[in-house]
Amino acid sequence: MNHSVMTPPTRVTRLDGIPDGKHPLDALLAPRSIAVIGTSEISEDVDRAVLRNLIDQSYSGNVYAVASRGAGIFDLRSYPRVDDVPEPIDLALIIAPAAQVPELVGQCVDVGVRVAIITSSGSRETGRAVAELEREILAEAGRGQIRLLGPKSFGVMNPFLGLNATPASLMAQPGNIAFLSQSGAVCGAVLDWSLHEKIGISALVSLGKMIDIGWGDLIGYLGDDPRTRSIIIHMESIHDPHSFLWAARAVASTKPIIVLKSGGAGESPEADAVLDCAFRRCGVLRVRRLSHLFAMAEVLAKQPRPRGPRLMIVTNGGGPGVLASDALLEDGGVLATPSPETLAALDDELPRCWSHGNPFDLLEDAGPERFARVVERVAADPNADGLLVILSPQPMTDPTQTADRLRRISYPEGKPILASWMGGADVLAGEDLLSRAGIGTFRNPDSASRAFCYLWRYSENLRTLGEATAMPSTDDEQTRPPDLEAVAVIARDARRSGRTSLNEIESLRLLSAYGLPTVPTFAAASAEEAVRWAQAIGTSVALKPLTDPDTPRAVAHVSRRDLDEAEAVSRAFAALEELMRRKAGPDHFRGVIVQPMIDLDGFKLFAGSHTDPLFGPVVLFGFGGRLTEVFKDRAYALPPLTPTLARRMMERTRIYRALTGNHGRETVDPRTLEWFLVRLSRLVIEQPWIKQIDINPVLASHDRLLALNARVVVWGPDVPESLRPRPVLSADAPHQPSPAWLA
Secondary structure: OOOOOOOOOOOOOOOOOOOOOOOOOHHHHOOOEEEEEOOOOOOOHHHHHHHHHHHHOOOOOEEEEEOOOOOEEOOEEEEOOHHHOOOOOOEEEEOOOHHHHHHHHHHHHHOOOOEEEEOOOOOOOOOHHHHHHHHHHHHHHOOOOOEEEOOOOOOEEEHHHOEEEOOOOOOOOEEEEEEEEOOHHHHHHHHHHHHHOOOOEEEEEEOOOOOOOOHHHHHHHHHOOOOOOEEEEEEOOOOOHHHHHHHHHHHHOOOOEEEEEOOHHHOOHHHHHHHHHHHHHOOOEEEOOHHHHHHHHHHHHHOOOOOOOEEEEEEOOHHHHHHHHHHHHHOOOEEOOOOHHHHHHHHHHOOOOOOOOOOEEOOOOOOHHHHHHHHHHHHOOOOOOEEEEEEOOOOOOOHHHHHHHHOOOOOOOOOOEEEEEOOOHHHHHHHHHHHHOOOEEEOOHHHHHHHHHHHHHHHHHHHOOOOOOOOOOOOOHHHOOOOHHHHHHHHHHHHHOOOOEOOHHHHHHHHHHOOOOEOOOEEEOOHHHHHHHHHHHOOOEEEEEOOOOOOOHHHHOOOEEEEOOHHHHHHHHHHHHHHHHHHOOHHHOOOEEEEEOOOOOOEEEEEEEEEEOOOEEEEEEEEOOOOHHHHOOEEEEOOOOOHHHHHHHHHOOHHHHHHHOOOOOOOOOHHHHHHHHHHHHHHHHHOOOEEEEEEEEEEEOOOOEEEOOEEEEEOOOOOOHHHOOOOOOOOOOOOOOOOHHHO
16 A cells, blocks of 8 residues: 655644643653663663663653663663652662562652553563562552553654654654554564655654553544544453443544554454454454554545445556455345436446456556546445455556546545555556555555545444443333343342252243243243143243253254144153163253144244353344254344344344345334343343343244243353353443552
8 A cells, every 4th residue: 555644744842732740651652861770880782772762763752761870871870779860750660580570660659650560571470479569569569549551561652742762763753653562573663664655654663562551542542633533453361341342342443543453363253253343343443464463544535435335447557446346245245236317427437348347447548537537426326335446557557647647536424435546666657646645555455445445434433433332211111111120030049049040941941031922931840830831821832851051952942843732742751751861860850841843834943142251141042943063154233232232243144145135935024023132131231140141942933022932141150240240331341541549
């Protein structure tokens, strides 16, 4: 992509428009004084590099060297201790062996240092020793109001102030993109790359191991920074998801937040899917490559967000158009269908052998005027949410003149315009013209298509930001209050017996207590009782054993069906009892379940919840029945859900298209499914003793929705309530957005 510095690289004086020091993190990115704290002597390469950068790169604050011995370095006097420095210190850089860090943090606390960057990694310490060192560091910090960045931080950089508190010899160009990463190596590589690509940076921060300052702190701070227009993040771990999500939700509507989360290869597909849904919920755009971070930051700064996934592609070569189309469809985008008016107009303007559809192939002899006429016509098509223009060098092509002509077009509002000027030196001038005109440019057409897909996904994420993080509360029948008395009885029985799961009857009653439609289900301990329930139901019934988690799978799902006479019910009861005692043992037979026979015509769906270690309860929806684990067509969402959020979750599954599509079968009303999931999300939020819910199948048709089977797993007595993951978006979820001593 052709990049340019996004803010003029003008220098500013220390007092011209910088923070006033009132925010705790002003001392990190706009300090008035800095102390570099070394070991016995400031002689190591890292110590010297940081000091030289602070002295040589126009930082106008005071810089002090602190070392136990040594007359001085770089014309700086060396002070033996922090409390010997003659003025208050905003920022301390602790460059010392890990074992010395707790004592040095304590010295910083004693003199009122506001922020300390810990570059020490503790690489010679492992396991318990590292954890103990971190506890000692936090204990010292807890005596005051100091904030800590690191350990293992590369440092920070603020190009507007000439602040380079890192070992890197180069200073970033001033710009309006903030870059955050846990990795010092990635920070160094991105810095070098940004200079090569002429990308401007407003702040660069290496967070390291994040024992204190984390993503939420910095996102919140940069959200108020007038020089930062977008925040890009290379993330290895999230640590405090509550702080991150709430800060991101507050900032994402005004400034794009773009995240590359590495380490996915070591995570389960389910954990990665949960992370995806967390990013969507807080308006964050997740990308999959490092180069995409800056590319998307620039495109979002230049172009509007599309209203949908439909892209029009204009090209002077069929092959590049196919590349762009393939990438678009692979990433979930849609080739827009041109309106009849557009096709008719282009038929009048183009040679007879043009492609007559999207992608619009203008042929190899297309000149600037042909490009301009078609682009202007296609961009105005109401069926297009965005436009990609591809130019490949041809004997009759003029890349510069074509770009100049395209940049003069008045494009419709609300539609992003992207371009791919393929080639080398011959296209650079045209590419630069487009970039300066605010058109996002890419060397490869497939990269441009993927950028458009990122754009519309980002639009979708932002549309859900306004959805509440509390349950809908109305007097509607759909949101009637749950039967909490019935829930309490079920929970009490499970606790008293020390069980970690509910039986099928308890599970279905729990769902019913929250207004979820379930098949009528009754327990019978004897044949006589089973007959009475069958007679009360009044239709053909089915019997199956009342099982628990220890029941062998070979007999857990056996049943007797289509029983419409008392004698048949009695025989079925006896047969199930004999089978259970013979196959599972005498202790496994606890009676049977009696249910009415259900017409199974409809779609079999899956719904439920599980508990993620980081994000707490997660709601699931997808394809159900016996093949649910084979197809794995499943979507995830963080509760609480609203009907809109439930609809968005379902739309990410393939089965949803079957539920609502035109396939010669009556469709399912999506509103009934929305409220089913809304009620389910309320259940998992309000009942923290529940660990997992599997509802399979949920039978859905045009006139009914019914949970046929359910399994509920609960937390055992060995996991106290304080250790159970809580809903990360719930207002009462435990979190640590800042240290306890600042609370």
